Amino acid sequence: MAKLVLSLDGDVLGYHFLEQGRFAIGRKPHNDMQIDDSSVSKEHAAILTVGNDQILEDLGSTNGTLVNGRTIKKHILQNNDVIEIGRYQLRYVNQKAQTGMDFDRTMMMPMLNLRHGKGHGDTETQAAEQVDTAVSVAQAANANFPLGGVKGLEGTHVSQTLELSRPLATFGKSGVQVAVINRRPHGYTITHVEGKKRPLVNRHPIDEESYALQEGDEIEVGGEKLAFFLKK
Amino acid sequence: MTVRSALEVATSTDAGVIRSFNEDTIATELDLGLAVVADGMGGYKAGDVASGMAASIMVEELKQRLLASPPDSPTKILHDAAEKANQAIFQAAQANPQYHGMGTTLVAALLHDNRLYFTHVGDSRLYRLRHGKLTALTHDHSILHEQVAQGLISADDAKTSHNRNLVTRALGVEAQVECETQEQAVEAGDLYLLCSDGLNDMVDDADIELALTALQANLPLTARQLVMMANDNGGHDNISVILVKILKPFPAVEPRKGLMDRLFGWLK
Numbered sequence: 001m002a003k004l005v006l007s008l009d010g011d012v013l014g015y016h017f018l019e020q021g022r023f024a025i026g027r028k029p030h031n032d033m034q035i036d037d038s039s040v041s042k043e044h045a046a047i048l049t050v051g052n053d054q055i056l057e058d059l060g061s062t063n064g065t066l067v068n069g070r071t072i073k074k075h076i077l078q079n080n081d082v083i084e085i086g087r088y089q090l091r092y093v094n095q096k097a098q099t100g101m102d103f104d105r106t107m108m109m110p111m112l113n114l115r116h117g118k119g120h121g122d123t124e125t126q127a128a129e130q131v132d133t134a135v136s137v138a139q140a141a142n143a144n145f146p147l148g149g150v151k152g153l154e155g156t157h158v159s160q161t162l163e164l165s166r167p168l169a170t171f172g173k174s175g176v177q178v179a180v181i182n183r184r185p186h187g188y189t190i191t192h193v194e195g196k197k198r199p200l201v202n203r204h205p206i207d208e209e210s211y212a213l214q215e216g217d218e219i220e221v222g223g224e225k226l227a228f229f230l231k232k
Numbered sequence: 233m234t235v236r237s238a239l240e241v242a243t244s245t246d247a248g249v250i251r252s253f254n255e256d257t258i259a260t261e262l263d264l265g266l267a268v269v270a271d272g273m274g275g276y277k278a279g280d281v282a283s284g285m286a287a288s289i290m291v292e293e294l295k296q297r298l299l300a301s302p303p304d305s306p307t308k309i310l311h312d313a314a315e316k317a318n319q320a321i322f323q324a325a326q327a328n329p330q331y332h333g334m335g336t337t338l339v340a341a342l343l344h345d346n347r348l349y350f351t352h353v354g355d356s357r358l359y360r361l362r363h364g365k366l367t368a369l370t371h372d373h374s375i376l377h378e379q380v381a382q383g384l385i386s387a388d389d390a391k392t393s394h395n396r397n398l399v400t401r402a403l404g405v406e407a408q409v410e411c412e413t414q415e416q417a418v419e420a421g422d423l424y425l426l427c428s429d430g431l432n433d434m435v436d437d438a439d440i441e442l443a444l445t446a447l448q449a450n451l452p453l454t455a456r457q458l459v460m461m462a463n464d465n466g467g468h469d470n471i472s473v474i475l476v477k478i479l480k481p482f483p484a485v486e487p488r489k490g491l492m493d494r495l496f497g498w499l500k
Contacts, residue, residue, distance in 0.1 A: 048384070051375040052394035055384060076385060076392045097394050106273040106355075106429070106469075108335055108405045109375055109398045131372065131380050131390045133429070134436040134465075167439050167461050170446040180447060182457070184464050194449040 002054055002077075002094035004033070008087060018054060023047040025085060026059075039063055039086030047077070051109055052096060056083060148188045148213070148230045150181070155224030164188065172199065172222025179206075179221040181213070188213040188228070195222065235265035235343055238482035242451035242475045244459045248430055249467030255279035256428045256472040259287040265343030265482070266294050267474045269356050271428040273402065274325075274334030282321050282336040282404050289317040290340050298344075306342055306349040307413050314338060314351050314403065314411040321404025335402035338411070339370060339426050341476065343418065345484035351413040354399040357432055359440070361423040361448075366441035369414070373401040396433055423448055424476040427458075430469035434462040444475075451475050
């Protein structure tokens, strides 16, 4: 279960467990966590639990709510986030709330009434765009290997230098001969996409399997000649 | 002539990097123009049972119902088939302790008479690539989607959410299920992608669009590349993809009309 550890000037004052529903923080006694201090607004912030998420929201407080040093209006709490409310600090501890730690199997959860306390029908569910859910850390998977690119020697990209920063890029002539260069965690590979003949690397046709590119490899595909390089 | 000759199809499914079992099931029945992806969930291997039942019941139901004369509307047939799958999985889960709590997502696409009919439950998706632009045709039945739709969090915040794996609807979990069935016109050149969330939770829509656009001349390679990208990005879940490319129109009945009909029939 998620926990909030309250501290002031480095001294731990206590902790609270976050349960389902809404958890209010403020100066007044009706809050779930009362912090009786002039730097804290009467109703300062609230944490709403929705499924596995705990969403921190500033309630228009005078001094604002910060997470890890940045002012927020709304924020999905991550393990070890440090929340600042007035002079106080709250450390959010929840081992389950770590980026990339969602290995839990898919589970069914009945629809909740997420519209809190506003018992009316005028906040119609918007026809929101499909949500892009791709894990943000996933994109960093390629970061360990140096960035590569190709230099055009002949053809469409002659005397151009192209960085290969996306997961894939195709070269050659559509309908004639095309190859794809993939950026993968352990380096770059080239694979045949279309055309009767396979592309050449250092004058040899590549296998059906993909070929792992090395610094200085010379690629010939669909009338293009390219030199592969890695950035140092 | 069936719809088969108007379609090119490629599939790929993989357990991913983390999981040891693949509980996704994919099925295609090209003579019907049908493609199905189901992502099973629940106890030890029960997810596999649920997704397998969903896929086989969809295929069998559509086979029978589309050949009936006169057939019902494709929308109704899809809808009924999904409900039948729901009941069968629910009953199996009730009857067998080891299957208790099993369920599955479903996305099914039926290409019939120049139209696309599709139904879905849960967070498996259907995308369309048309003129180089990728569009999601389904909205996830998930807590995450509801959070965004109701303004609790922004679409950008969705990436830091921990609710990726919580679906609000699934087949086989309750006696009744509300599946969402839609239809739209198809254009030659369209490329449709059905996938389980193991793809779109690992690969950005922008990168999916890039792969489909750049590689579609080789559809089997495209399918493999999508799975590879998901695994390269961590492969946290099972990954399934079905690609369906529309090569030409596929009217249900061969046009045998006279010249005047053909010229003026569309004016009616």
